Each structure stands twice: as structure tokens, then as C-alpha cells.
Amino acid sequence: MSDAAPPRSASAAVLVPFGIVTLIWGSTWIVIRDQLGVVPASWSVTYRFVIAGVTMLAWAAMRGDRFALDRRGWLFAAGLGLAQFCLNFNFVYRAELHITSGLVALMYALLIVPNAVLARVFLGQRMGGQLLVGSGIALCGVALLFLHEARVRPESGSEVLLGLGIALAGVFAASAANVMQATPTARAYPMVPVLGIAMLIGATIDAAYAGATVGAPVFDWRWSYVAGLFYLGIIASAVAFTLYFGLIRVIGPAKAAYNGVIVPVIAMLLSTLFEGYRWSLLAGAGAALALVGLVVALKARRPNR
Template sequence: MQKASFYNASLYGLTVLIWGSTWIAIEYQIGVVSPELSVAYRFALASALVFAWAWAAGYRLRFPWRRHGLLLVMGACLFSTNFFLFYHAAAYLTSGLMAVVFSMAVAMNIINGRLLLGRRSERRTLIGAALGVVGIVALFWPEVHSFDLNDSGVVGLLLSLAGTFCFSLGNIASARAQAMDLPVLSCNAWGMAYGALIMMVLALAGGAPIAFDPRLPYVASLLYLAVFGSVLAFGAYLTLLGRIGADRAAYATVLFPLVALLISTVVEGYVWTPVALGGVALVLCGNLLVLLPARARLSKPAASQSSH
């Protein structure tokens, strides 16, 4: 039990720390190369690395064609379309508002998990998720308060919601694949390959110029996003999802904006307010509710063993 909890906590911490730092890296991707191509480059490189890793580790990489439909859904929802939508939402919304919307992945995973997988969430998971979303709103309250629901604001909000919904559907697809005993690493390799292909086709269909930025900031951020943000973080997150469920794993989407703000404090001079600190407290309380094992769950086995 303790070993499993430590492993889950390690996967969770790795996901939060890496994804919390990718927001800075993504900023260096904007410019010469279109968002579609940048996402295609990222996941083409990540896919090649994961295929090599899976092959070296002896994981099976051949699946029946009917399984590739599920892998294609993962590629479309987790490794392409969601990023494409958020890149374009950034033209209308601040990163803080996008973080608020993305934290709704917790609620979407709870609903989609119930509808599509028939999984019920524990009451404390629901309460923890609610605390986390309220905390994120408080954390980014100045941006929420100043949000203007004009035409551009509605467009940005809809794009962000669509991107979050895609991410949630990708979570459910991954959970279903793991329920079929498909290896996470192999699924990620195929999903990333499909995602890169989708983005490349979208770039060509949209007339985006085929370009590459050889300057160090772009190349370094691309490598970081591919190796750490994709290979390691997605591997950790989706493994965690299979172990503790989509609803609880998705709480990482609430916690990693805190890491992003801590980095912003050092790099960009972010100033903390009492409301923001209160938001952090709510997020951390929600995090404890969602992730810590319940006492009742630990005590019941002991009680049942003593009765035999």
C-alpha cells in the first residue's frame, strides 16, 4: 500500500512540476513557426522517442486495426486538437483565464467518466475538485473580474472550453485503452504519431508556410516540450490516470498553474495578493482531499482481517 502510494505521488509530482513549467516554454514557440507546425514538430519528435523507448523495453507495438481507432482518438484529443485550440485561444484570453478554464478538466473527467465508463466518483473527490476550481478562480481573480464577454472574449472562452473537453475525452480514451491492457507507452507512441500527423495535415490544409526556427530559444523549448512535457509528463500522467482514475488524476490540471505562477514570480515578477494566497490554500486543501487515502479505506481491511 505504502509503496503504491509513493509511486502514485511520484507520478503526480512529476506531472505537476513538468506541466507547470511548460507554459514558459510554449511562449518561445510563438513567432516564426505556425502553432500547428510547432505542435506537429513537438509530437513527431516525442513519438519517435517513445517508439524507441517502447521497442527497447520490449513493449508490443502491433495492435489490431480496430484498436487504432481508439489510439487515433487519443492522438486527436490529447496530442493535437486540444493544443491547437488553446494556442488560438491565447489570442483572445490571458494565460490566467485559460488556466481557470483548463482546471474544469476535473469536472469534465468526473462527468465523462460517469457517462462513458460508468465510474462513480467519491464524495470527497467531488468536494476536493470543487475547492480546487474555486481556488483557481480566486488565484486568477483579477483576470476573471476584468473579463469582458464581448465577441472576442466569447470566442476565446469557447476555444478554451473546447480544448479542455478534448483533453477530457483523451483521458477517457486512455483509461479505456488501459482497461483493455494496452501498454501506456505503446499507446502514447501511436497517439503522438497520429497527433503529429493531424497537425501536419491541418497546417498544410490551412496554407501555413512550412518553416522552422533554428534559433536557440525555439529549438531548446521544442526539445523541452517534446522530451519533458510530452514523453515524461504524459507518460506519468496517463499511467497515474490508469492507477487512480481520470477524476483524481485530472486534479493535476488544477495544481500545475501554481507551479507556473511560482516560476512567473521569479522570471516575470508576479506579485502575490491575499486573495491569490487564499486561492492557493483552497487548491492545496482540495489536493489533500483528492489524493490522500481515506482513513476508512485503510481501517476497513484491518477490521475485516481481525474478524476472521
């Protein structure tokens, strides 16, 4: 019998936060859809990360974390704020103006590809055979889910291509931020206050962009919009990003991105409950393959550099 320790990604310390993040982000697509309409997307993103940033800094103060950053720390926070909390989310919200939330979620399932490539280029992290097999299985599942969406919603033309292009730009922005969290620079600073500062920097850029492109702030006082805003700011941002970026530091960007493979499945399950989503054989097979790929990948040992 082997005395080798199990891979860290198969431990409860990883699986529990991984599951929480996946469940949270699987629910956000429906909430984001309700955020669109009265309030321009850029202002909704701004409000979300003001709430998230203030929450993170309040939590950091309660924990007694240090807030002082040197020049490198401020540059890191600014880069993270721009990539993750400005570009990524502006692209997400705008993509949902052109295509269904399900298609946007499926585009983000592809995050495992740029995460793995960028981790190899900038961090020297290799995927290994088992992780490649798991990725291949999962991407086959994603392909079947795409095919299902194309059959049940056979829209075509420039509108769909524009939406997919916007979502893909968001995927690359998110991937850059993911890899930043696995660098030695990220580990040199306390994560909670840095995330809070990055969120507020991102919100500031969002507000400047919103003011320049759509004008003065607009707000929607419907209870569903306000409740959704606090859910997205506190639960889906402050809580989820703390857990997710913590996972990246433990298991690397490639494996952590597997939550994006399962998020569309969770979104479809929730849509079944609340929106009357109807499953097909293709959708069921795609979801099953995504789950199998996840299990295979998370059981893989992290290869040496």
C-alpha cells in the same frame, strides 16, 4: 486501530509521478508562449509531437515492447491522437493568441469536472463524498484565481471570450482522451508504443491541417524556440504523458485531473521568478484552497461502482 490499507492515491507510487507531472506541466505555459509568433501554432504542435512520438517509439524499442496492433488498437491510437495530440493542443496554442497563458492554465484546472462526469457515464466510476468536497474546495480556489486575473488584467470583449471558448474546447478534447486511457481497451495494449503511435498520428493530422490552413512548413531557428520544442516534445509530452496516463489507470480520470488544479499555482510561482508576477491576497487564497482541495481529494478512497 484500523488495518485498512491507505487509498492508492495517497501512496508514494502515485504522489511522486503526480508531483513530477504537475511540475513539468506547470512550466510549459511560459515555454508555449515563446513558441508563438514566427511559426504558426499548427506547425509548432506538429513538430512537438513528431519529436514526442519518435522518442516514445525509440523508448518502446529499447524496452522490447511489442508494436503490432490489431484493428481495434489502431482505431484507439487514432482516436487518442486526434483528441489529445491534435485537437487539445491546437486549441491550447490558439487560446494563448487571445488570452494570457495564466487564464488558459486556469481553464484547464476545470478538467476535473468533465473528467468526473465522463468517468461516471462511460466507466461507471462514482466520485464519492470526500472527492466531491475536495473538488468543491479546489474549484473555489480556481474561482478566486480567476477573479484575481480579472482584476489585474481587466481586458474584456470578444477577444477574451473567444480565447476562453477555444480553451474550453481544448478541455473537453483532453477530457475525452483522459477517459479513453481508463478503458479496458487502453489496458489491452502496451502504453508506450501506443502513445508513440498516437502522437505520430496526431502529428500527421496536425501537419495536414497546418498545410491546408497556413501553407508550407515554417521553422524558427532561435535557440529558445528549438530548445523549447525539444523540452515540450520530450519532457512535457513523452515523459509527462507516460506518467499521467499511468496515473489515470491507477486512480481514475477524476483524481488524476487534480494536477490541473495545481498547475496554475506552479505556473504563477514560476512567473514570479521569471516574469515578475505579483501575488495578491486573492491569488494567495485561491492557491491555498486549490492545495487544500487537492489533499482532501487525494485522501479519498475510490468508491465502489
